[in-house]
Amino acid sequence: MSKIPFTKMHGCGNDYIYVNVAQHPIDDPVAAAIKWSDRHKGIGSDGLVLIGKSSMPEADFTMRIFNADGSEAIC
Numbered sequence: 458m459s460k461i462p463f464t465k466m467h468g469c470g471n472d473y474i475y476v477n478v479a480q481h482p483i484d485d486p487v488a489a490a491i492k493w494s495d496r497h498k499g500i501g502s503d504g505l506v507l508i509g510k511s512s513m514p515e516a517d518f519t520m521r522i523f524n525a526d527g528s529e530a531i532c
Contacts, residue, residue: 463500471503472523479510490523504530 461483462473474493476483484487490505492498502525509519522530 458531465500465502472501472507473504474500474502475506475508477509483507486521486523487527487529490525491527494525 461481462477466473466475486505487530493500494502494504496502504525505523507519507521507523509521511517511519522532524530
């Protein structure tokens with residue numbers, strides 16, 4: 458398994474793991490969110506936020522949010 462750099466941020470009672478998927482793609486974000494969010498066996502968080510490159514000229518980045526249970530937040 459390769460190492461994936463991440464940043465963990467918290468505020469207002471929530472904490473999330475942020476990963477730049479433009480540089481470090483994650484094949485299965487659902488499994489990663491569940492495993493990494495585990496507070497006893499993983500990093501521990503409320504979820505996983507993936508920051509990627511945008512294909513639209515109006516946006517600099519994309520953002521996908523996965524909750525600790527693996528469900529993707531719909532915005």
